[in-house]
Amino acid sequence: MAISRRSYPFRSASSSLAYTLVSDRQRWNHSSTGENGDTGSVLPPEEGSYDQSSWKTVDSRAVGIRRSSISSSTWTVLNILQRKGFDAYLVGGCVRDLLLKKTPKDFDVITNATLKQIKKQFRHCIIVGRRFPICQVHVQGSIVEVCATFSNLFFDPTCYTIYDYVGGISDLRILKLRTVIPAHLSFDKDCARILRGLRIVARLGLQFSKETAAAIRDLSSSILTLNESRLRMELNFMLAYGAAESSIRLLHKFKLLDILLPIQAAYLADQSRKQVAQGSTMLMKLFSNADKLLAADHPADSILWLALLAFHLALVENPQDALVVWTFSAILHDGTWKKAAEYARKNVKAHAQFVPEIRSSSDTKSDELILEETSHLASLVKSSVNAFTSIDALQQSLGRYQGPLSSGVVLVSERMGSNVSKLLRSWKAI
Structure with a gap:
């Protein structure tokens, strides 16, 4: 199932999010609709x-x-x-x-x-x-x-x-991406090329030339000179067009995730210290599943990736019983409490377990208690959206990790956050 950009955003994002959870130009001044300005490799x-x-x-x-x-x-x-x-x-x-x-x-x-x-x-x-x-x-x-x-x-x-x-x-032919003029000079003249280069490499499976990679590392902080709407547009290109997992990996590798999504950067660093491979983290699995639905010509609405980030953050900060998590996910997919509860009880043991997000399931919980805890999880997800729209909430979420706090850039607009809340309110039985 692929989601067209012209699809009704709440419906398409809800369907995509459900599947994801249940399933294991250079011309910026005039256009924000495409990957313009990219020239070959x-x-x-x-x-x-x-x-x-x-x-x-x-x-x-x-x-x-x-x-x-x-x-x-x-x-x-x-x-x-x-x-x-x-x-x-x-x-x-x-x-x-x-x-x-x-x-x-x-x-x-x-x-x-x-x-x-x-x-x-x-x-x-x-x-x-x-x-x-x-x-x-x-x-x-x-x-x-x-x-x-x-x-x-x-x-x-x-x-x-x-x-x-x-x-x-x-x-x-050798799957390399480079700049035509010297990389440091190119990025110094237009630091947005750093982000364009990253999304090209992520989407097409290319590699940077040594000179280009070195210039990105040296000049990565220069993207802070771009306005927030431009950064938000570039982030959306990376996360909504079928290459989110590879984009997050590259952003983390080049220390750009610390600027664009500092909570997720801190989470991945923490998982790495605990010797948890990036490929097995719940964050990467969520976006890997989302990428299966999307493509460059069939992107999702931006509220999908924000909803995924909020869902994941809610579980990191408030780990839940596996039965509750899969019930919550199944409600999105099936739309009714009864079918969701049946699915969760039958399939909870077959799903992957993630630490710290998901606790072992408890078979003794009644349906009433599961419904209550599932509804509470929905409330936590709604609250987690604030960490992407408010600098105070962002700093509070970062406080659980060691190391320096965020530079203070909040890229998600309040309108985007409001749309995710509307999406959550539209889900039945929650």
Whole structure:
């Protein structure tokens, strides 16, 4: 089951959360809908930093890219522009994803047409952006972004030709991600590239070049200069698009989780000190299950990952009987108390046990007591949301761990927290 971004958020998040618990651009100023600014296996270069004489061309058929992999709405945009005499190509992250045989989250088009010329060709076209010339073309129920400036790796699917000016295809063959200009200089000029690089590596299973990894370690704290809405957007890209587990691992490895999700960073560090492997922690298992539901082109609403974090935090701070935890989870899945209780009693011993979150089950508890404790767990989850929206609640939760407290960044908006509370209130029998 995959959740579309256009799905009703409370219903889709509730279904996804239930399954998860029961189951074992560079153009930020004008757009927040995609992974724009990603170029192949390299981070974006500075304008004018490439030499056209060194460009390489690759036949897309030789690398296994099929025309059917490109959405019909994108073909419509390409064909209309080219019939009118303009150059038009696919560009950026979608080209990289096609080369890796991944499904692109969306498709971007680059053209030599002006903004006014683009707008003239399409009935539903909006010019957006302050720094970059972009049109959002609404066609066949989708949005295709069209850029009127040539600045990336690009692909002309009509003649099966990929133009590679930075050696991106060679990097993809060895699954490496690097910056075009020296990494320290690149990240110093735009620290948001650090987060973009992390989500590309997490989603596609790449590795950083040594220079790029070193620059991330040296400059990781610079992301604090980004505004909270930008950090929140990047965090959502990492956790809601099918690569949450690998994203959390990378953020923790490069000490960025301490900034974005300090409670979870402290939890993983504590588990590590207790010699509990990251792969066996409940936090990682929750997001591993969530990733099975999602994909780059089928993300979940952001309230899903916030609900998972709140659920986990509630159990860390208030460990519960296994029977109560699985009853709570089953209620989300089945929607009725009776079915949930039956499921929990039959299957509780088959589920994995986690320390410190889940205590051994007690077979002697009555249904009435289980229902009471399950309802109490729901209340604890609601309260745990505060640790992601309030600095005071965040510091209080961090107080249980040794070491320095958080830098004080709270990335979850009160509206997001309110939506999770509404989701919890919508669950039957709780």
